[in-house]
Amino acid sequence: MKKTGERIIGQGKWLVLREETFLSDSGEETSWESVARASNTYVVVVVARLVPSERYVLLRQYRQAIENTVIGFCAGTAPVGSDPETEALRELHEETGFIGRIVGSSGPLKVNVGLSNDDSQYIFSAEIDENDPRNQHPRQELEPSEEIEVVLLREEDIPAFLLREQAAGRMIGPGVWYMFGVRPRLMGHA
Numbered sequence: 671m672k673k674t675g676e677r678i679i680g681q682g683k684w685l686v687l688r689e690e691t692f693l694s695d696s697g698e699e700t701s702w703e704s705v706a707r708a709s710n711t712y713v714v715v716v717v718a719r720l721v722p723s724e725r726y727v728l729l730r731q732y733r734q735a736i737e738n739t740v741i742g743f744c745a746g747t748a749p750v751g752s753d754p755e756t757e758a759l760r761e762l763h764e765e766t767g768f769i770g771r772i773v774g775s776s777g778p779l780k781v782n783v784g785l786s787n788d789d790s791q792y793i794f795s796a797e798i799d800e801n802d803p804r805n806q807h808p809r810q811e812l813e814p815s816e817e818i819e820v821v822l823l824r825e826e827d828i829p830a831f832l833l834r835e836q837a838a839g840r841m842i843g844p845g846v847w848y849m850f851g852v853r854p855r856l857m858g859h860a
Contacts, residue, residue: 671695684708705786712790714758715845716744718770720798725822727766728846732817741835742843758794766820767808770796
């Protein structure tokens, strides 16, 4: 497949809709519509756990695009060229009020590849020291467009919580569902 052309169909404040043309290996011209971010950004996602209680940090966040609440992880956009780890910790603090430390990273991932050609994402694991005085009374620093409730749960309580949230009509983010809602059977073990 070789790209032969591109035109912008529409552009808003946050997104650009493009039509791209390609020449397939068999010589046929095809077209594809894709979405790109209007600014040069990437996404950070933070899977955070409080220590020593071992509770995970989930968010109950209203999402305008679907006019509903989604259960997810801390996440946000950051400008290309910035340090992803620093941006992840900033996002964690803004959305939850907690100060954490990164303990693992995915490196850059491509997501939404059927929809976008530039949607890069980093997934981080973070630990939050509950005994740190800065984490005793966390205060969110939300933007006006954000409505976020922090939910702290032990791992064994999360699957039932997700089912209750679904029954109440809320949506579950795929990362949260994959990590806690579905337990794949590996090598015959349940």
